[in-house]
Amino acid sequence: MSTSFGELVEGTSVLITCGPGGVGKTTTAAAIAAEVARRSDRRVLVLTIDPARRLADALGLDGIGNDERRVAPEVLAAGGPAPLGRLEVAMLDTKQSWDALVRRHAQDAATAQKILENPLYQNITGRFIQSHDYIAMERLYELHRSGRYDLIVVDTPPTRNALDFLDAPERLADFFSSRLLRWLIAPYRSKVFNLASKPFTQVADKILGAQFLADIAEFFIALQSMYGGFVERAQAVSALVRSDEVTFCVVSSLETTPAREAEFFAAELTKRHLNLGAVVFNKVLPDVLTHPDAELAARMLTSKGEELASNLDEDEKLAARVLHEVGTSFVDFAQVARTERRIRQGFHLVCDLVCSVPYFDGDVADLEGLARLSKALFDHET
Ligand SMILES: Nc1ncnc2c1ncn2[C@@H]1O[C@H](COP(=O)(O)OP(=O)(O)OP(=O)(O)O)[C@@H](O)[C@H]1O
Ligand SMILES: [Mg+2]
Structure with missing residues (x-):
């Protein structure tokens, strides 16, 4: 287990950031x-995955595409010395990635075309098989196998359940071998009409129109011809995620709900024998809030505001009210900061490396902002 971020990234070739929605993954x-x-x-x-527009722009890329693009060294330097390595950025375009996958696995170009042109294709890939989660893992596998990178850092999609993407490869494999799928396409595949499903298809034909069901069947028959390739691939993706080369970094804020989700997620990773390398708490209140002297001073402001205000030349009443407000706010924040610290300390039980990143004023939308954030991570020692 690593005790610093520098050590952690040195020993890994894939780092996956995951965690609750909107926390800073x-x-x-x-x-x-x-x-x-x-x-x-x-x-x-x-x-x-879906970076904020301003961050994408700041990386010097006018619209990050599915293809990898290099960040200009002078942009990457963020005002510091020339970078020693190189950085490329890519965004996950679900549609483009699915299309590429279909082309790769279809038995021939005509079958691929048939699938891509099927009116149900976009709908099905979008809804049926958790396409976003799966395709992220699939893309990672492809990039890792290319050998072009020493380190791939993978952002994960905001899923309803933070574990969805972990299960995606297996779920896809299950889907392809599911009885539902076989049952759906059976009547169209065999010349002898399947008696068991005849009543269903007859009724469905009436309600939905014969063409609709034919489209579904054609789509699934074509899709199923890729079964072997897909399943094999899903298993390879799964094996990569489980290997020593991959490290997970759980990102969360210290608010109660996200922190609870992060705790559950960290426990799940451990249960599945996946490498949990670090827990990063983002947007954390500064430690100075919990300094005993600072809190003492704040309490003095609330209790002795009037006395202190009498020493000022300003309107005494107004000054007293402001001092009281400042003191009260500080004490309130100190209380939240103490709770945050308690929650954070609990995470040392599940991971050796637990880092905090302060809440910056304003979004992190340029390389300088990113450098500030990484400084907080890489300067951290446990
Ligand atoms: N430490 C920080 N201080 C202030 N703002 C921050 C900090 N970290 C991230 N942000 C801002 O918070 C917002 C959300 O961050 P980000 O998009 O990285 O979250 P996410 O976890 O990827 O969200 P999603 O789950 O929607 O993908 C962004 O506007 C970002 O600039
Ligand atoms: Mg995100």
Whole structure:
């Protein structure tokens, strides 16, 4: 187990940031990737999902595409010395990635075309098989296998359940071998009409129109011809995620609900024997809030505000009210900061490396902001 971020990334070739929604997964992934590319001679890729427009722009890319693009060294430097390594950025485009996957696995170009042109294709890939989660893992596998990168930092999609993407490869394999799928296409596949499903298809034909069911069947028959390739691939993706090369970094805030979700997620990773390398708490209140002297001073402001205000030349009543407000707010924040610290300390039981990143004023939307964030991570020692 690593006790610093520098050590952690040195020993890993894939780092996956995951955790509850909106806590800073994308920002953290980009910050870590940029920092590694600055401080070491490694070839680093960050695979982002839906980065904020301003962050994408700041990376010097006018619209990150499915293809990997290099971040200009002078942009990556963020005002510091020339970077030792190189950074590439790619965004996950679900549709493009699915299309590429279909082309790769279809038995021939005509079958691929048939699937891609099927009116149900987009709908099915979008809804049926958790396509976003699966395709993220699939893309990771492809990039890792290419051998073009020493470190791939993977951002994960905001899923309803943070574990969805972990299960995606198996779920896809299950789907392809499911009875539902076989049952759906059976009547269209065999010349002898399947008696068991005849009543269903007759009724469905009436309600939905014969063409609709024919489209479904044609789509699934074509899709099923790729079964072997898909399942084999899903298993390979699963094996990679479970290997020593992959480390997970759980990102969360210290608010109660996300922290609880992060705790559950960390426990699940451990239960599944996946490498939990670090827990990052983002947007954390500063430690100074819990300093005993600071809190003492704040309490004095609340209790002795009037007395203190009498020493000021200003309107006494107004000054007393402001001092009281400042003191009360500080004490309230100190209370929240103490709770946050308690929650954070609990995580040392599940992971050796638990880091905090402060809440910055304003979004983290440029390389300088990312560098500030990574400094908090890489300077941290346990
Ligand atoms: N430490 C920080 N201080 C202030 N703002 C931050 C900090 N970290 C991230 N942000 C801002 O919070 C917002 C959400 O961050 P981000 O997009 O990285 O979250 P996410 O976990 O990827 O969200 P989603 O689950 O929707 O993908 C962004 O506007 C980002 O600039
Ligand atoms: Mg994100």
